[in-house]
Amino acid sequence: MPDTITITDDRTGKTVTVPIEGGVFPSSALRQLDPTLFMYDPAYMSTAACKSQITYLDGENGILRYRGYPIEQLAEQSTYLEVAYLLLHGELPTEEQLTNWRHDVTHHTFIHENMRKRFVDGFHYDAHPMGMFVSSIAALGTFYDGAKDIENEESRRKQILRLIAKTPTLAAMAYRFSAGLPFNYPNNALSYPANFLNMMWKVGADYEVDPALERAMDVLFILHADHEQNCGTTAMRVVGSSHVDPYSSAAAAASALYGPLHGGANEAVVRMLTEIGSIEHVPAFIDSVKAGEGRLMGFGHRVYKNYDPRATIIKKAAYDVFEITGKNPLLDIALALEDVALKDPYFIDRKLYPNVDFYSGLIYQALGFPVDMFTVLFAIPRTVGWLAHWQELLSDPDQKISRPRQWYAGPDVRNYVAMADR
Ligand code: CMC
Numbered sequence: 001m002p003d004t005i006t007i008t009d010d011r012t013g014k015t016v017t018v019p020i021e022g023g024v025f026p027s028s029a030l031r032q033l034d035p036t037l038f039m040y041d042p043a044y045m046s047t048a049a050c051k052s053q054i055t056y057l058d059g060e061n062g063i064l065r066y067r068g069y070p071i072e073q074l075a076e077q078s079t080y081l082e083v084a085y086l087l088l089h090g091e092l093p094t095e096e097q098l099t100n101w102r103h104d105v106t107h108h109t110f111i112h113e114n115m116r117k118r119f120v121d122g123f124h125y126d127a128h129p130m131g132m133f134v135s136s137i138a139a140l141g142t143f144y145d146g147a148k149d150i151e152n153e154e155s156r157r158k159q160i161l162r163l164i165a166k167t168p169t170l171a172a173m174a175y176r177f178s179a180g181l182p183f184n185y186p187n188n189a190l191s192y193p194a195n196f197l198n199m200m201w202k203v204g205a206d207y208e209v210d211p212a213l214e215r216a217m218d219v220l221f222i223l224h225a226d227h228e229q230n231c232g233t234t235a236m237r238v239v240g241s242s243h244v245d246p247y248s249s250a251a252a253a254a255s256a257l258y259g260p261l262h263g264g265a266n267e268a269v270v271r272m273l274t275e276i277g278s279i280e281h282v283p284a285f286i287d288s289v290k291a292g293e294g295r296l297m298g299f300g301h302r303v304y305k306n307y308d309p310r311a312t313i314i315k316k317a318a319y320d321v322f323e324i325t326g327k328n329p330l331l332d333i334a335l336a337l338e339d340v341a342l343k344d345p346y347f348i349d350r351k352l353y354p355n356v357d358f359y360s361g362l363i364y365q366a367l368g369f370p371v372d373m374f375t376v377l378f379a380i381p382r383t384v385g386w387l388a389h390w391q392e393l394l395s396d397p398d399q400k401i402s403r404p405r406q407w408y409a410g411p412d413v414r415n416y417v418a419m420a421d422r
Contacts, residue, residue: 009033024048038405044229045302050237051398054087054388055228059303064310066226067091075313080221081105081192084164084384087226088391102192108165109186109195111173112143120177129174130264130375134254136170137163141247148245150394159246160387167383168192171376172199178372193217196380201368213367216321220360223310224378226385232257236386237393238402246390253386254379260297263378265357266364269298270371273330273337273362282336290346298358299341305351314359318366325366334362 005025006017018029027047030037041047056065064071067086074083085093085101093101119139123132141147144162146155169186176183176199184199194209197217201207227233236253240246257263276285289296301308322328338354341347364374393399 055226062307062309080218087388105165130258132174133376138251141245167380168196221381224381231262240390241402263375266361266374270361272297273333279336300352301355307353308355310356311354318359318363328362328366
């Protein structure tokens with residue numbers, strides 16, 4: 001069977017044959033038939049917008065791999081900083097490379113004092129931490145001369161390092177501001193996740209990070225590090241294709257992540273579970289979802305149609321965390337919801353399964369994070385995914401500034417009507 005596709009334009013009888021590689025054929029085939037012809041593909045449901053070597057995702061079989069390594073192995077055996085190196089460089093680091101990388105990230109965690117004293121202090125007292133996070137990422141870029149120097153590889157490397165190192169600091173700062181607590185400076189003696197937990201929770205001198213919770217945080221970071229061309233990463237690529245600085249692109253990506261259909265779903269899940277209130281209300285809630293009165297948040301995925309491998313790992317991690325923190329009372333409702341939904345033809349027929357956000361919110365809550373910090377917790381590790389894609393985009397000769405076309409469906413030409421005649 002040839003690995004080609006032949007397309008015929010029935011209007012002209014013209015035919016074009018192009019190769020299919022990795023399940024993809026070049027849409028330029030259509031332009032060969034007729035240069036004014038475009039595909040109508042809202043939400044890019046059938047479009048591969050780039051060639052990427054970073055993350056492999058097989059939605060039918062529930063497979064997720066970073067640079068070829070199964071997510072299960074990375075979650076079990078690796079650390080977030082090692083995974084970050086892998087995503088950015090394509091290979092796992094040697095011991096020396098990892099030591100240097102860890103040192104470099106650790107020594108870029110501080111932010112300019114003006115960010116905290118002037119920029120963050122300007123927010124309203126009840127500002128949403130994710131809104132603060134989005135804007136502080138964009139603002140961060142204004143502190144670095146080289147931020148716009150994206151053609152320069154060394155400058156790119158520096159900005160990547162800064163963004164990865166400083167996002168936990170920005171995130172903790174947003175929380176401490178909203179809680180009215182003094183800011184904790186980064187502690188360079190701690191690991192990446194422990195430093196973040198320390199900046200979040202230390203009050204006075206007596207906070208010590210529990211190693212099991214530090215590990216749970218790191219695993220959550222690993223699971224969220226990349227997920228190929230999702231809405232946020234696509235925003236990163238589209239905005240980055242204009243050659244703006246990476247801080248502005250990352251702010252755009254974080255804005256996309258903020259939405260409840262994307263990273264905001266973890267927050268929505270906990271609000272939903274709280275609203276359901278008890279197991280007895282689960283059947284009625286499921287009925288309301290089936291009647292189209294709302295969605296079962298944390299269920300369904302554009303790509304995963306069998307199960308989300310991250311959800312499986314997170315569910316197990318949740319139990320590990322609950323052993324230390326005590327069970328989240330919402331867990332029973334979540335389990336009951338999952339149980340009912342997985343047996344219900346509505347969800348089975350539509351291939352709706354728990355996604356990464358279904359259980360992550362419960363862990364975050366057990367770890368003490370307020371609900372409105374959940375999406376920020378997703379954004380911290382996803383920053384490396386955005387940057388890996390940004391880097392790949394800039395070195396891809398196939399790429400240009402993103403500029404899709406439209407199917408114009410508005411009025412035909414007409415004459416301006418004077419106000420008195422309208
Ligand atoms: N609850 C109830 N029905 C659903 C749900 C849900 N969570 N998700 C999809 N459906 C139904 C939908 O109503 C439609 O039914 P019908 O064919 O009768 O109209 C069908 O399933 C297909 O849905 P869709 O909206 O066309 O699917 P999509 O691929 O565009 O949406 C999704 C994917 C993740 C946005 C969607 O499943 C959803 O809204 N889920 C809830 C929000 C959520 O958990 N988001 C987190 C996604 S994973 C992490 C991340 O991306 O950040």
